[in-house]
Amino acid sequence: MKQYEHPPADAFELTAVLHALADPYRLFVVRSLAQVQPQPCAPLQAGRPKSSTSHHFMVLRKAGIVRTEVVGTAHMNSLRDAELEARFPGLLASVLNAAENIPLEACAQPAS
Amino acid sequence: MKQYEHPPADAFELTAVLHALADPYRLFVVRSLAQVQPQPCAPLQAGRPKSSTSHHFMVLRKAGIVRTEVVGTAHMNSLRDAELEARFPGLLASVLNAAENIPLEACAQPAS
DNA sequence: TCAATAGTTCGATTATAGTCGAACTATACA
DNA sequence: TGTATAGTTCGACTATAATCGAACTATTGA
Numbered sequence: 001m002k003q004y005e006h007p008p009a010d011a012f013e014l015t016a017v018l019h020a021l022a023d024p025y026r027l028f029v030v031r032s033l034a035q036v037q038p039q040p041c042a043p044l045q046a047g048r049p050k051s052s053t054s055h056h057f058m059v060l061r062k063a064g065i066v067r068t069e070v071v072g073t074a075h076m077n078s079l080r081d082a083e084l085e086a087r088f089p090g091l092l093a094s095v096l097n098a099a100e101n102i103p104l105e106a107c108a109q110p111a112s
Numbered sequence: 113m114k115q116y117e118h119p120p121a122d123a124f125e126l127t128a129v130l131h132a133l134a135d136p137y138r139l140f141v142v143r144s145l146a147q148v149q150p151q152p153c154a155p156l157q158a159g160r161p162k163s164s165t166s167h168h169f170m171v172l173r174k175a176g177i178v179r180t181e182v183v184g185t186a187h188m189n190s191l192r193d194a195e196l197e198a199r200f201p202g203l204l205a206s207v208l209n210a211a212e213n214i215p216l217e218a219c220a221q222p223a224s
Numbered sequence: 225t226c227a228a229t230a231g232t233t234c235g236a237t238t239a240t241a242g243t244c245g246a247a248c249t250a251t252a253c254a
Numbered sequence: 255t256g257t258a259t260a261g262t263t264c265g266a267c268t269a270t271a272a273t274c275g276a277a278c279t280a281t282t283g284a
Contacts, residue, residue, distance in 0.1 A: 002250080014210050018134035022127050023242085041261065049244055054262055056242090073251045073260045088210040094202035098126050114280075135272090153231065161274055166232055168272090185230045185281045 004061060004068045009083040012064040017088065020063035021095055026056050028107035030065060030079065034096050038069070038078035046108035065092075116173060116180045121195040124176040129200065132175035133207055138168050140219035142177060142191065146208050150181070150190035158220035177204075 020026055029044050045053045057077065060066040065084065069076045084092045099107075132138055141156050157165045169189065172178040177196065181188045196204045211219075 014207070014214065015134050015136055015139065018130050018207070019241095022130035022134050024127055025242095027127065042259090050261060051245075051263080052243055058262090059241090070250090070261095073258095075261060088206065090202050090206035091210055094200065094206050095126070095130070098200040098203055102126065137272095154229090162231060163233080163275075164273055170232090171271090182231095182280090185228095187231060 003070055006061060006067055006080075007064050009064065009080075009087045012084070012087050014088065016063040017065060017084070017091070020059050020065055023056070023059075024107045026060055027095075027099060028104065029056065029060065029077075030092075031096065031099055031104060031107065033066065033077060033079050034081075038076040040074040040076055042074075044077075115182055118173060118179055118192075119176050121176065121192070121199045124196070124199050126200065128175040129177060129196070129203070132171050132177055135168070135171075136219045138172055139207075139211060140216065141168065141172065141189075142204075143208060143211055143216060143219065145178065145189060145191045146193075150188040152186040152188055154186075156189075 021030065025046070025048070028046065032044055033039060041050075041053055041057060057066065057068065057075075061068055064080055064087075066077050067080050069078075079092070081092055133142065137158070137160070140158065144156055145151060153162075153165055153169060169178065169180065169187075173180055176192055176199075178189050179192050181190075191204070193204060
């Protein structure tokens with residue numbers, strides 16, 4: 001049961017985290033995980049092909065925002081919220097709070 | 113004395129703000145302005161040509177992070193911190209706080 | 225009115241990032 | 255031992271963004 005590499009919290013880079021959160025679809029994923037955790041990739045695809053979804057999850061993983069555990073055929077994703085909070089206090093919370101005005105579905109759409 | 117267009121606070125877009133802050137040089141500008149405010153562009157160039165500097169200030173202005181007032185030949189920049197705080201509470205503060213570990217000079221370098 | 229200063233705009237170039245189909249891997253389960 | 259399911263990897267293409275020199279605009283102050 002091969003698992004993923006995840007950067008340790010002290011290797012998180014602020015600009016990488018901000019960049020990862022600056023994409024509407026990735027923000028949708030993060031918001032969805034904040035509500036239901038953990039979740040596999042499939043229900044979060046929002047109409048994208050699997051290859052695009054996979055790419056965005058990789059960006060989130062490399063930035064340290066998401067942890068992915070392989071459980072059978074499913075890859076279960078959860079937020080590394082405690083580690084992010086320790087490293088960048090208040091950052092994720094303020095982003096999630098700021099996103100609350102935006103309809104969740106609107107975020108999910110592929111580029112218009 | 114021609115002035116700039118600045119978006120109203122309720123038109124700020126979260127992803128645009130995050131994208132603007134996700135660039136090392138722009139983060140350097142924002143951190144510098146947080147320390148000394150207002151400042152013209154010139155002392156913040158950090159070795160870049162004027163055209164690059166101008167481009168980055170435009171991104172910051174369009175996102176609503178920076179306000180630029182034309183005063184004589186100088187363009188005085190300041191953070192729209194109160195408006196950002198009202199629109200996205202805690203966001204700018206947590207980014208500035210998170211950036212404190214990073215040496216300010218390191219941010220300023222053009223891409224390595 | 226002329227030079228100097230501060231910054232913008234333009235256009236070209238390059239680099240980075242997103243998108244997608246197709247082939248591939250790994251697990252589960254019949 | 256198939257076959258279905260979940261997700262990755264690869265490679266090509268496209269879109270977006272950064273970079274920079276050169277020409278331009280606006281203001282100041284001699």
